[in-house]
Amino acid sequence: MKRLPDTELEVMKALWTTGPDTPRALLEEWLAPFGWAANTINTYLARLADKGFVAVRREGKSNLYTPLVGRDEYQAFDSRAVLDRLYGSPRNFVAALAREGMGQDELEELQALLDQLNGGRGK
Amino acid sequence: MKRLPDTELEVMKALWTTGPDTPRALLEEWLAPFGWAANTINTYLARLADKGFVAVRREGKSNLYTPLVGRDEYQAFDSRAVLDRLYGSPRNFVAALAREGMGQDELEELQALLDQLNGGRGK
DNA sequence: GGTTACCTACTTCAAGTGTAGTATGATAAT
DNA sequence: ATTATCATACTACACTTGAAGTAGGTAACC
Numbered sequence: 390m391k392r393l394p395d396t397e398l399e400v401m402k403a404l405w406t407t408g409p410d411t412p413r414a415l416l417e418e419w420l421a422p423f424g425w426a427a428n429t430i431n432t433y434l435a436r437l438a439d440k441g442f443v444a445v446r447r448e449g450k451s452n453l454y455t456p457l458v459g460r461d462e463y464q465a466f467d468s469r470a471v472l473d474r475l476y477g478s479p480r481n482f483v484a485a486l487a488r489e490g491m492g493q494d495e496l497e498e499l500q501a502l503l504d505q506l507n508g509g510r511g512k
Numbered sequence: 513m514k515r516l517p518d519t520e521l522e523v524m525k526a527l528w529t530t531g532p533d534t535p536r537a538l539l540e541e542w543l544a545p546f547g548w549a550a551n552t553i554n555t556y557l558a559r560l561a562d563k564g565f566v567a568v569r570r571e572g573k574s575n576l577y578t579p580l581v582g583r584d585e586y587q588a589f590d591s592r593a594v595l596d597r598l599y600g601s602p603r604n605f606v607a608a609l610a611r612e613g614m615g616q617d618e619l620e621e622l623q624a625l626l627d628q629l630n631g632g633r634g635k
Numbered sequence: 636g637g638t639t640a641c642c643t644a645c646t647t648c649a650a651g652t653g654t655a656g657t658a659t660g661a662t663a664a665t
Numbered sequence: 666a667t668t669a670t671c672a673t674a675c676t677a678c679a680c681t682t683g684a685a686g687t688a689g690g691t692a693a694c695c
Binding site for chain 1: 592594605
């Protein structure tokens with residue numbers, strides 16, 4: 390797997406949220422804020438298809454694109470790539486966030502998750 | 513600040529580790545594993561200089577490059593960019609790592625950091 | 636049944652990245 | 666001085682990414 394560029398990732402995020410969908414619907418329902426031309430979405434979807442991230446199927450007059458890589462799967466891959474690239478360990482990553490000023494809410498959320506990850510394993 | 517491409521980041525990592533240094537020394541001492549041609553380093557350093565990440569100074573017969581952006585500073589910026597791009601919160605990022613299989617050691621390190629971040633704040 | 640509207644496939648184009656070659660000037664070695 | 670060496674600045678070039686334009690098919694419209 391390879392890391393996706395920003396724009397393609399945005400399209401994937403839309404697909405992960407909505408499930409299989411047409412370019413037009415994606416643009417109107419999820420990607421409107423980017424202000425892309427209709428064709429632009431098609432370009433990104435074609436590239437994602439090339440890379441094997443989505444499948445294309447003809448559905449009536451439009452194409453229907455289906456994600457082939459799940460959000461969880463991609464995140465698992467990407468998060469590890471992030472560490473390898475610059476941080477080395479989860480600890481260093483979170484330390485960097487802390488320096489930048491992690492919100493109190495974020496900190497608590499994280500703590501809760503850690504408790505769960507550890508507690509789940511039974512001490 | 514903008515996120516750096518992989519190769520430029522590798523050069524910055526070398527500079528962060530070694531401090532101000534010449535291209536040749538960087539290549540031989542830190543970047544040899546990449547097998548780059550000598551000129552390649554120069555290109556990356558020139559690009560980093562353009563972007564304001566390093567300063568150049570003439571030192572005898574060679575150039576000496578000094579990092580202008582600190583590792584901590586860059587990491588603080590980058591880590592937040594990572595969240596914005598895909599995860600939304602530290603929690604989600606760590607959850608992704610956990611799915612991918614975080615090591616026991618990594619987990620403990622992280623837990624210790626969290627204790628410290630929280631404990632330091634009293635309570 | 637020609638025009639309109641929409642859709643996709645293909646092409647384009649500029650900027651950024653990965654990687655290095657060439658030209659040129661200074662230095663060191665004969 | 667002449668030549669071999671090395672460092673730097675500039676140039677090159679293929680590939681990727683961000684963004685969209687164009688061409689050509691099908692369906693709907695009147």
